[in-house]
Amino acid sequence: MHAELLKLKTYPLFWISMVLFAGFIPLLFGFFLRADFQIEDQQMDLLQFLAPNASSLWQYLIFVASYGVYILILFLLSYTNRDLINGIWRQYIIEGVSRNQLVGGRIIIGAAVSLLAMFLLFVMGVYTIAQKEYSGIVSSLWELQAFFAGFGLYLFGFMMMALLLNAIVNSTTLSFLGIFFWSLFVEGIVRWVDPTTLSHYLPVYNFNRLIPNPVSALVGGGSLSATPEVQHVLVSLIWIGAFMGLLYGVYRKKDF
Amino acid sequence: MQSILTLSGLSKNYGRVQALSDVSLSIPEGSVYGLLGPNGSGKTTLLSIILGVVRPAAGTFLWDGEQTNETSANVGALLEKPNFLPKTKVKAQLEMMAVLRGIPSTERAKRVEEVLQQTGIADAAHRPFRSLSLGMKQRLGIASVLLSNPPILVLDEPTNGLDPQGIIDIRNLILNLASQGRTIILASHMLDEIEKVCTHAAILKKGELIKTEEIRKDKKESAGVVLRLGVENRPADDITKKLENWAVCLDVKIKDGYAIASFTAEAGGASGVNRYLSERGLYLSEIHPHRASLESSFLKAVEEKS
Numbered sequence A: 001m002h003a004e005l006l007k008l009k010t011y012p013l014f015w016i017s018m019v020l021f022a023g024f025i026p027l028l029f030g031f032f033l034r035a036d037f038q039i040e041d042q043q044m045d046l047l048q049f050l051a052p053n054a055s056s057l058w059q060y061l062i063f064v065a066s067y068g069v070y071i072l073i074l075f076l077l078s079y080t081n082r083d084l085i086n087g088i089w090r091q092y093i094i095e096g097v098s099r100n101q102l103v104g105g106r107i108i109i110g111a112a113v114s115l116l117a118m119f120l121l122f123v124m125g126v127y128t129i130a131q132k133e134y135s136g137i138v139s140s141l142w143e144l145q146a147f148f149a150g151f152g153l154y155l156f157g158f159m160m161m162a163l164l165l166n167a168i169v170n171s172t173t174l175s176f177l178g179i180f181f182w183s184l185f186v187e188g189i190v191r192w193v194d195p196t197t198l199s200h201y202l203p204v205y206n207f208n209r210l211i212p213n214p215v216s217a218l219v220g221g222g223s224l225s226a227t228p229e230v231q232h233v234l235v236s237l238i239w240i241g242a243f244m245g246l247l248y249g250v251y252r253k254k255d256f
Numbered sequence B: 001m002q003s004i005l006t007l008s009g010l011s012k013n014y015g016r017v018q019a020l021s022d023v024s025l026s027i028p029e030g031s032v033y034g035l036l037g038p039n040g041s042g043k044t045t046l047l048s049i050i051l052g053v054v055r056p057a058a059g060t061f062l063w064d065g066e067q068t069n070e071t072s073a074n075v076g077a078l079l080e081k082p083n084f085l086p087k088t089k090v091k092a093q094l095e096m097m098a099v100l101r102g103i104p105s106t107e108r109a110k111r112v113e114e115v116l117q118q119t120g121i122a123d124a125a126h127r128p129f130r131s132l133s134l135g136m137k138q139r140l141g142i143a144s145v146l147l148s149n150p151p152i153l154v155l156d157e158p159t160n161g162l163d164p165q166g167i168i169d170i171r172n173l174i175l176n177l178a179s180q181g182r183t184i185i186l187a188s189h190m191l192d193e194i195e196k197v198c199t200h201a202a203i204l205k206k207g208e209l210i211k212t213e214e215i216r217k218d219k220k221e222s223a224g225v226v227l228r229l230g231v232e233n234r235p236a237d238d239i240t241k242k243l244e245n246w247a248v249c250l251d252v253k254i255k256d257g258y259a260i261a262s263f264t265a266e267a268g269g270a271s272g273v274n275r276y277l278s279e280r281g282l283y284l285s286e287i288h289p290h291r292a293s294l295e296s297s298f299l300k301a302v303e304e305k306s
Helices: A002-009 A012-034 A046-050 A054-085 A088-094 A099-131 A137-143 A145-169 A172-193 A203-208 A214-220 A230-253 B043-050 B090-100 B105-118 B134-146 B164-179 B191-197 B215-221 B236-244 B269-278 B294-305
Strands: A036-039 A042-045 B003-014 B017-028 B032-036 B058-063 B066-068 B075-078 B152-156 B183-188 B200-205 B208-214 B225-230 B249-255 B258-263 B286-289
Touching (some): A002 B090, A012 A099, A054 A137, A054 A145, A099 A145, A099 A230, A137 A145, A145 A172, A145 A203, A145 A230, A172 A203, A203 A230, B003 B043, B017 B043, B017 B058, B017 B183, B017 B208, B032 B043, B032 B191, B043 B152, B043 B183, B075 B134, B090 B105, B090 B134, B105 B134, B134 B152, B183 B191, B225 B236, B225 B269, B236 B249, B236 B258, B258 B269, B269 B286
Parallel strands (some): B032 B183, B075 B152, B152 B183
Antiparallel strands (some): A036 A042, B003 B017, B058 B066, B225 B258, B225 B286, B249 B258
């Protein structure tokens, strides 16, 4: 892990993706912070219309930040493929590092990046909410702690899925497009064919339900619960476990 | 001599291509063992398997008597080409490798400096890997291998891309390391390199082990003399007939119209052979020392296999 950290420190895309992720939230919220609209001669602030309190604003923040997962996936894939293309994993194996240690190291980086993203979301969220002078910023997040943890699991799940796909196709571009294709088309088709049973056990369907979706709640007129459903957490954990197990299996047999 | 590495029936195929076929051999501890063969003979595949980067389709290997599918912790290896990050500086790469090898932090900087000096790339310490010439990259690879002073070295074409002086430097370095009691496994397609450096050699062709040979022992046995003999206007057959019954003549054969014969030291060298034949009515028009090298052994083995 020490050698891995030294290597990570010198990898520009790591720092770029972290800055991008940290900048992503204020950038999107900058739009909301400035936007206002008029209804019957009454000037309304868009953000306060959508999120009247700090708790609902956190829900929007987590939801919006979840799209930053693609930045993190891109970093992890390119970091892994840089090592593979330059024969670094091959050299590490020659040096006596086992395949399990290599895969384990990459899983730890995925988990660490998820935690770092959660921290960045917290810092940028507090900053963004403070700009609008909401009250109870931290206590409102405490109410949503399960969704906040779900956000970390969501990032980690997507990254494990991307790593597994990359272990099979060995390409950053193909793996990245594969995640899109799977999320938008494959699961979409399955949900269209079977909207009730099978589709409820698909990975992306369950990952998406680990985070709040205030937009659909707003459109549907319903209210959001404060925690993700246990069923989605369990299915997501099973999928993440399966992705990790398969990742070990693929690399155990792979020639470098 | 105790065996440091034993291969039993190693095979590997890439799709329909049989890269290695049922290779079994034993590498003695303290030897400089050469793997000799043309490009595509399976040398790198064999080394990749014993270093754990490629999985064999069949067979096993034992490092120091222990069956494994990974490399030994005592091995330092350079396989095919040095693997480093292109934009990272030479010294930083070696420091990363030193961390990986478990060299204590207090010794790391000193050890990195030592191997930089030892391989002659100290001047390039602050240059990124991608800016190095092929020869310097190769030296960096060897520097990385030497970091932890491993007792076993595996080097795949270590003089690839080096200029003549570089080749001599690396060869001397290998001989120096071997003199310290290290076991060195060296793959090369250059006969000369194997012959000058190795104590043992295995000849591979199209993934098959054709022959194993103890180079130094052979040299001692033929320490007498090997001569190429010719008589004007007479067939080489006449010479072989005269020599066949001479007790000090170990072997005689015809090649390109000449008789190639090896003698023990008791033959008295070229003059002794000339005297013996002239006394029997054969006056040699040509008598030259013939180099009974690994080259002839290699070519013979390859020809026989073909």
